[in-house]
Amino acid sequence: xxxxxxxxxxxxxxxxxxxxxxxxxxxxxxxxxxxxxxxxxxxxxxxxxxxxxxxxxxxxxxxxxxxxxxxxxxxxxxxxxxxxxxxxxxxxxxxxxxxxxxxxxxxxxxxxxxxxxxxxxxxxxxxxxxxxxxxxxxxxxxxxxxxxxxxxxxxxxxxxxxxxxxxxxxxxxxxxxxxxxxxxxxxxxxxxxxxxxxxxxxxxxxxxxxxxxxxxxxxxxxxxxxxxxxxxxxxxxxxxxxxx
Amino acid sequence: xxxxxxxxxxxxxxxxxxxxxxxxxxxxxxxxxxxxxxxxxxxxxxxxxxxxxxxxxxxxxxxxxxxxxxxxxxxxxxxxxxxxxxxxxxxxxxxxxxxxxxxxxxxxxxxxxxxxxxxxxxxxxxxxxxxxxxxxxxxxxxxxxxxxxxxxxxxxxxxxxxxxxxxxxxxxxxxxxxxxxxxxxxxxxxxxxxxxxxxxxxxxxxxxxxxxxxxxxxxxxxxxxxxxxxxxxxxxxxxxxxxxxxxxxxxxxxxxxxxxxxxxxxxxxxxx
Numbered sequence: 093x094x095x096x097x098x099x100x101x102x103x104x105x106x107x108x109x110x111x112x113x114x115x116x117x118x119x120x121x122x123x124x125x126x127x128x129x130x131x132x133x134x135x136x137x138x139x140x141x142x143x144x145x146x147x148x149x150x151x152x153x154x155x156x157x158x159x160x161x162x163x164x165x166x167x168x169x170x171x172x173x174x175x176x177x178x179x180x181x182x183x184x185x186x187x188x189x190x191x192x193x194x195x196x197x198x199x200x201x202x203x204x205x206x207x208x209x210x211x212x213x214x215x216x217x218x219x220x221x222x223x224x225x226x227x228x229x230x231x232x233x234x235x236x237x238x239x240x241x242x243x244x245x246x247x248x249x250x251x252x253x254x255x256x257x258x259x260x261x262x263x264x265x266x267x268x269x270x271x272x273x274x275x276x277x278x279x280x281x282x283x284x285x286x287x288x289x290x291x292x293x294x295x296x297x298x299x300x301x302x303x304x305x306x307x308x309x310x311x312x313x314x315x316x317x318x319x320x321x322x323x324x325x326x327x328x329x330x331x332x333x334x335x336x
Numbered sequence: 337x338x339x340x341x342x343x344x345x346x347x348x349x350x351x352x353x354x355x356x357x358x359x360x361x362x363x364x365x366x367x368x369x370x371x372x373x374x375x376x377x378x379x380x381x382x383x384x385x386x387x388x389x390x391x392x393x394x395x396x397x398x399x400x401x402x403x404x405x406x407x408x409x410x411x412x413x414x415x416x417x418x419x420x421x422x423x424x425x426x427x428x429x430x431x432x433x434x435x436x437x438x439x440x441x442x443x444x445x446x447x448x449x450x451x452x453x454x455x456x457x458x459x460x461x462x463x464x465x466x467x468x469x470x471x472x473x474x475x476x477x478x479x480x481x482x483x484x485x486x487x488x489x490x491x492x493x494x495x496x497x498x499x500x501x502x503x504x505x506x507x508x509x510x511x512x513x514x515x516x517x518x519x520x521x522x523x524x525x526x527x528x529x530x531x532x533x534x535x536x537x538x539x540x541x542x543x544x545x546x547x548x549x550x551x552x553x554x555x556x557x558x559x560x561x562x563x564x565x566x567x568x569x570x571x572x573x574x575x576x577x578x579x580x581x582x583x584x585x586x587x588x589x590x591x592x593x594x595x596x597x598x599x600x601x602x603x604x605x606x607x608x
Contacts, residue, residue: 106606166356166449168605180357181449189447192370194377199370206366207448209358 094178095140096259096290101173104134133159135314146291146305150329156314157294161261182257188248197232208255218254226250246273253280262293356450364458371462386466387473390421397538412481420537420561422470427557428528430463434507435514436521442608452601456507478568488567495563502556502586505593512600515607556585
């Protein structure tokens with residue numbers, strides 16, 4: 093069987109002090125070509141994920157977890173190596189990335205559904221169910237700026253779980269809403285796992301993914317430190333020597 | 337820790353890289369609708385601003401050139417000015433909005449794996465809705481000037497279609513450059529001011545000295561204005577060379593814009 097996701101020798105670097113620069117910097121850059129300091133976010137990362145697997149990415153801040161998810165989702169292009177995916181990818185990297193505060197809940201649901209890859213017909217079909225799952229019927233016609241942040245998250249998560257991808261990529265968004273909503277989200281993700289879909293999730297709090305992942309990959313400074321059964325990798329991670 | 341390999345594996349021929357599997361027409365429409373709604377959502381006059389802006393400008397120019405500089409021998413000055421203002425307004429607004437669209441939608445570009453070309457294109461098309469509204473205003477002015485519909489009106493969709501394609505090309509090019517060089521926006525605002533004077537909006541092409549005419553004809557916005565006046569006010573078809581040049585320059589700019597975008601989008605993620 094084809095792997096759901098396969099990464100081969102993925103490296104990704106950033107230049108230090110990129111972004112906005114004055115003309116002076118651009119001109120200086122011309123003369124000092126090739127001497128820009130590189131910073132590796134990912135260094136020669138290879139692994140494969142089989143269909144139906146649940147993989148947790150763990151590691152400290154800046155270990156490269158989010159960059160890795162962006163590469164898998166096809167958002168960031170790697171500087172070396174290649175990545176393949178078989179099936180529809182649903183990337184939930186930031187809840188409500190396409191939301192606009194001046195639009196109403198209804199308008200945002202439609203826009204977000206389109207962004208996440210739902211068709212017009214499919215959106216119309218699941219619209220009721222999206223609003224229902226979010227549980228904010230009273231506010232659905234109000235502009236988003238009147239929502240509490242918890243309500244925005246609930247709506248965003250609700251749209252996202254309705255896109256039904258084959259490979260679900262989640263970046264630390266499992267901890268949304270109040271306790272009752274979290275229980276609902278977890279149930280939805282478990283249902284998704286049972287349907288044989290693949291899951292790749294990032295978590296600082298390793299315990300948060302214990303019930304949906306059976307494998308963990310520990311990243312440090314952009315490299316894979318350990319890859320194996322969840323319990324074993326988490327134990328090694330938590331018993332790690334204090335960072336210098 | 338495993339030893340970090342300093343030699344990355346050379347990039348092999350990429351098999352099926354991850355893709356976005358959505359419906360582009362639906363997404364494009366949603367984005368266009370978003371940009372259009374958001375623009376005037378919190379204004380008490382709402383979408384009427386789309387009509388008011390050119391009306392104010394037309395009023396000022398009409399007053400100046402019929403009461404202050406009274407040498408303009410044009411009885412239909414209001415319609416004459418609008419023939420220039422409507423395409424120019426669209427051009428300048430769509431160009432600036434398109435240019436800043438990628439940077440303004442950075443969260444979307446960084447988090448949703450959708451073909452990025454759609455963002456500047458949607459920005460231009462949402463301003464296209466304003467063009468449609470202003471075209472209605474232009475038609476009213478033309479009728480008030482006592483001009484009727486003639487068969488050359490069939491050229492109008494062609495002319496304005498060329499303009500939309502032309503601006504889409506510019507937006508693709510400038511929005512991708514703007515990711516790396518954020519000054520683009522101000523450069524374009526200044527260029528728009530220059531163009532306002534270099535396009536025959538409130539003067540007629542016939543007063544342009546012969547030695548500058550070639551230069552004017554190279555400017556697609558000027559060509560648009562001339563073609564529009566020929567059709568709407570003079571009731572004659574635009575000259576064939578002008579129509580051909582218009583199509584050629586629009587297509588060329590679009591292709592160049594698309595190629596620039598393709599070449600630059602690789603590192604959007606790192607710079608946004």
